[in-house]
């Protein structure tokens with residue numbers, strides 16, 4: 001007996017079998033045996049044994065064969081540690097020979113018996129003797145004729161008689177499977193799926209259950225859920241008089257499993273076997289604590305369970321299956337949370353290209369904002385708005401987007417840009433408003449003047465042509481693709497509630513508009529972690545006032561124009577506070593360089609001159625005067641706040657007046673005011689003095705008391721290093737890792753997209769540092785800043801609000817450093833929350 005030999009183990013309830021030594025299939029079969037299911041007799045070969053087989057050192061195949069009845073036919077199937085890593089195909093009917101054929105012809109019928117033999121000869125020829133599968137293309141005729149032709153072809157090619165001895169056959173099959181596993185292409189294929197270089201292969205030798213013969217015979221698979229939706233539903237396939245994967249290949253002859261008006265079903269043909277089968281499937285679900293697909297054979301009405309594999313599933317099915325298993329108390333809620341990949345949630349949050357659709361890819365870029373949409377091509381924001389007004393979906397294509405495009409982006413179904421990276425304007429806005437977006441599509445040619453884009457294969461698409469943008473994987477497709485709607489259903493919400501209960505780091509959202517805030521609120525964000533106030537000025541009505549403000553000659557004039565912006569900002573903030581119902585709202589004071597609000601082209605400048613009633617030359621002079629060599633390192637953020645104080649004064653007043661308005665009829669509001677791009681303590685002191693004065697003035701004027709929290713955005717390396725002297729002046733530090741990454745690497749966030757993939761390919765960066773936080777470099781600054789800030793001001797609130805806030809790996813780092821919250825785009829809140837929950841479990 002082989003029971004005590006660790007190389008080859010008869011699978012019993014107690015045999016020592018583990019995934020790591022025998023592979024997942026062997027382990028699963030043992031579980032089925034333990035459940036007393038009708039599993040044919042099985043022997044498992046360990047990784048070690050199979051490894052030695054590959055080196056032609058045969059373990060004792062006699063001992064394996066001895067475990068089976070003398071006349072039993074056998075099959076061999078692969079058993080790798082992870083089923084995804086693949087393995088050689090199964091070989092069935094080992095042990096058949098001329099003598100067995102005679103006996104089987106009596107019991108099964110000639111045709112069926114010959115079919116079994118033919119299948120074995122052909123698969124032996126291809127897998128063991130390595131003959132060309134084409135040589136059997138001409139085999140035809142009835143069972144006996146096909147067998148004779150197959151045997152003849154084999155003997156002609158190999159110049160040997162077909163082996164008749166069962167042990168010889170089995171040894172050869174085992175060795176060929178071991179060798180196939182070690183072949184270069186198999187190795188590369190599984191390494192691409194994440195298998196280690198030395199991943200082992202186990203093999204499972206099982207007594208055949210034929211699936212052919214008299215009475216109801218056949219093979220198939222059955223599962224209790226729909227793989228696509230995760231809803232309970234008996235699905236699968238069954239084919240009478242079949243073996244192996246026959247039922248899964250070609251669909252003409254397959255039967256329905258359950259009663260169906262369209263045709264015959266297994267349930268009717270073999271009611272007892274069917275009932276037993278569904279019972280076994282339910283037992284497997286309960287005991288294996290997973291939705292399983294059952295592989296089965298029916299032999300003259302009798303059921304055999306050959307195997308069970310984890311049901312393949314879409315992202316939405318994964319959520320539904322996990323939640324249902326937890327609801328049925330089969331797994332814990334924590335386990336349910338651990339079983340869903342945070343990233344796959346994005347697929348539920350947005351419309352997707354149906355995974356079953358064939359894709360006609362015409363371009364590729366960076367997947368900047370998930371979800372997919374189809375529409376007609378437009379090249380300007382104005383056309384996008386016109387298109388939306390006609391009720392026509394459109395795709396806005398730009399070289400890159402700027403604040404002027406915001407309205408067009410809102411009107412478009414998706415955005416495609418030639419330039420830009422993961423933190424470019426289009427990407428940030430796209431994620432913020434849940435708009436599918438592909439940026440940096442550098443393998444397409446963009447001719448904006450002609451209104452054309454050209455694919456790498458030369459196809460040209462013009463204004464009005466229909467394309468699809470898939471922001472989930474960065475592809476651009478020709479025409480309209482079949483779509484699948486978002487699935488924010490009850491199961492999703494329940495999973496999120498469970499995540500919320502265990503997560504120990506808070507999740508806020510970056511939200512600039514009431515619509516964003518509402519999305520954040522719907523996802524139960526713990527507040528707004530970053531409101532980029534400048535996005536509020538992109539509205540055309542406001543943009544003109546903004547430009548007037550920029551053109552003001554004196555502080556006095558500027559204040560006068562800002563007076564007109566004040567009520568608009570106050571309204572914005574009041575709405576945000578109301579929507580967030582007392583949750584913290586962190587408002588960042590104005591950040592971008594002013595030139596971003598001025599038109600770059602002549603036509604725009606002429607229009608502006610007209611609007612402001614100024615000579616064109618004045619406008620041009622002003623635009624030139626504000627232009628900078630390195631605008632991201634120039635007059636922006638707190639530097640503007642210090643040198644043009646009127647803007648921050650207006651914003652502070654708007655925030656405080658909104659605080660009073662929102663608190664009057666809702667939850668009390670304690671606004672958070674955040675200063676961007678700080679690099680020196682003195683900057684904070686100056687702004688604090690000014691904001692404090694505005695607060696005092698508003699209290700005086702209104703007679704209403706309120707408090708506020710002042711914070712600093714740490715997004716320059718110096719601010720991180722000097723956090724110790726900055727912290728005493730503020731209540732919170734929020735790390736803006738977009739700029740901090742840009743400045744730590746000296747790498748432009750708007751231009752890095754051009755060479756990022758090259759850099760990642762060559763292994764210079766392990767990943768795009770704008771996407772996944774560079775924990776070594778930027779992370780060290782975060783750690784230093786957090787430590788120094790906390791030491792100077794114990795209890796200071798720490799957080800991150802760069803794009804990394806929604807990235808699971810980066811969240812792990814922030815949690816480890818002891819941050820209080822992460823803030824990310826509203827649509828990433830669920831992903832961040834699940835990631836946070838998994839870290840806490």
Ligand code: PEP
Nearest residue numbers: 715736737738739801802
């Ligand atoms: C940052 O720099 O990380 C940040 C959040 O601000 P912005 O992206 O607006 O520069």
Ligand code: MG
Nearest residue numbers: 715736738739
């Ligand atoms: Mg920034």
